[in-house]
Amino acid sequence: MIKRDLTDPDAAGPVSPAVTLGILGGGQLGRMLALAAARLGIACHVYSDDPDSPAFEVVRRFTCAAYTDVAELARFAESVDLVTYEFENIPPTAVSFLESCRPVLPGGKALTITQDRLSEKRFVTGLGLVTAAFAPVDSLADLVEAVHAVGRPAILKTRRFGYDGKGQVAIVEDSDLGEAWRAIGEAPAILEAFVPFEREASVVAARGADGTVRAFDLTENVHRNHILHTSTVPAGVPEPVQQDALRIAAKIGEGLDFVGVFAVELFVLRAGATSRLVVNEIAPRVHNSGHWTLDGCTVSQFEQHVRAVCGLPLAMPRRLGNVVMTNLIGTEVEQWRELMAEPGAALHLYGKRCARAGRKMGHVTRISLGG
């Protein structure tokens, strides 16, 4: 295979982007990335260790193997022009091996920083942005000290491999710190002050290799049991706060040398007559709170990500109206037939066979056009 210079328009071939995109991870995000790539004539090869990966169903080429299987990773790299990923908790050894064979985008810097809650918080505060008060916790003694510094209520989180509320425990007035420390497996952790937010919001943005940033409109999010329940656009915050959110996203994208789509989760705090924003978390990938763009915007987050990592021009997103995206978690997906018949509702099912509790099975987007 000849490695092509993806930034050279002429080298990409005359009739299409002529790129094969490797995707690490086979969940619904990988599936929707592959579907978006297909619109642009781009073939994908999906790599996942889960034989039931929903993304396998929508591509001609997939590999089902461990992320530690160097021979399979090498074959995968050989078959693609570049690699991206749909989840941030990929073993770093897999990423660094692949980086020795092919471009891996978004780059290693974004992954290294965001895989570790402590380095992420330090990175964000280093940019002059506001986060919750935090302190590193590597022992029970650290935890005692951290609770003194940060105060209660607070949340103890493992530094690595947490998602959807996993690896977290709340420290409230009567919490036993020893118990909390054991609850997260005595793993390297971070204590974060609880932020008394009025709302939660997120910005999903694409950043091109040339530094161009195209953000989608600020999205207001409601979580249930630590899992995203609904995303509403426009978010119910004043225009200056929305602009502030976009500035924060641009700053973070630049700081990470990011190429692709990422999300910044924000807390919106009431501050007198106005609001202020606190950075909660960065997701170095397409994000659940951007699913509304599939039906509610002129371009989806998935297509923007494919464009960005393949060195193609970013599209200019325009929202089609007022949008509410609702996740279908576990058995909620059993309403699919009624949702399919609901006027104005766009349904997405991820093709997962088993509706385990807490599992994201699909989503529905309701749009009021022109809003």
Add this chain to the structure above:
Amino acid sequence: MIKRDLTDPDAAGPVSPAVTLGILGGGQLGRMLALAAARLGIACHVYSDDPDSPAFEVVRRFTCAAYTDVAELARFAESVDLVTYEFENIPPTAVSFLESCRPVLPGGKALTITQDRLSEKRFVTGLGLVTAAFAPVDSLADLVEAVHAVGRPAILKTRRFGYDGKGQVAIVEDSDLGEAWRAIGEAPAILEAFVPFEREASVVAARGADGTVRAFDLTENVHRNHILHTSTVPAGVPEPVQQDALRIAAKIGEGLDFVGVFAVELFVLRAGATSRLVVNEIAPRVHNSGHWTLDGCTVSQFEQHVRAVCGLPLAMPRRLGNVVMTNLIGTEVEQWRELMAEPGAALHLYGKRCARAGRKMGHVTRISLGG
């Protein structure tokens, strides 16, 4: 494999439509059908005799074999719950064999009638609808007689296997009839009077198994070299004419016992201060003039087709604005990078490697929101 009753909501399984859809034909229509099915969690198996089929790239399961290969057709049928098709010129033997194993939708009646221009014209006039004057031609003597009856100018078309202007020859004032007869290979044919149309238009509509019809807005079409060049919505005809077109489509859908998406191509004739419609052709499948629905409507023709054939509720289509869809034919696709950068343009590339003259390589849809 247990054959499921697709009309029984409970039998389809609780978490998704739980159907595997077989698609005959692997071109861009099959590709876009498979992508639409994937949104609904429906897996597809594509069958085509062309190893370079663009639809193979977006499915996990495909079969590359001749349409006459009964063993492969049987294996294909065994792996799916029902079969649909993306082109009407499938060998009837393949369809009748598959019908003995699985439901094939739209049904055999639609295919039998529309595969033959003569039976199609007789069917349409039998419904009381207007077509161009026509006469069957099975010999040179027939042709001479037909030209007397129909007049010049007229078009001589083979009854079967024509598309994009193939198998057609114009009969003008000085045409030699013997030459024309040889030009179409002396195949069973039909002579159609030339219709002095003002515009060409089409209705794309979905019909469910329960007889529900949901039509997309009337589309105005411009052809170049017998190939669709642009589709514009709304069409530039008065509202009563648009309503008339929808009535014609509903009548044809009912007459064919159609289940799925079909298109009716129409000629719009100036008739004094108003216009009248002449039925040109029926396409018993998703249609190029419906591609605008992918980006310009709340539901695409491809999703509506999947819904209809799988016994799912049809969506209620709503147009998002004024839309122009332009095909990218042959080397026109080489503009893809500029089109990708154009604000308000949605680009689709079909992943074909070679831009032969006259080949549909992709399309671009330009939308003025809220129009």
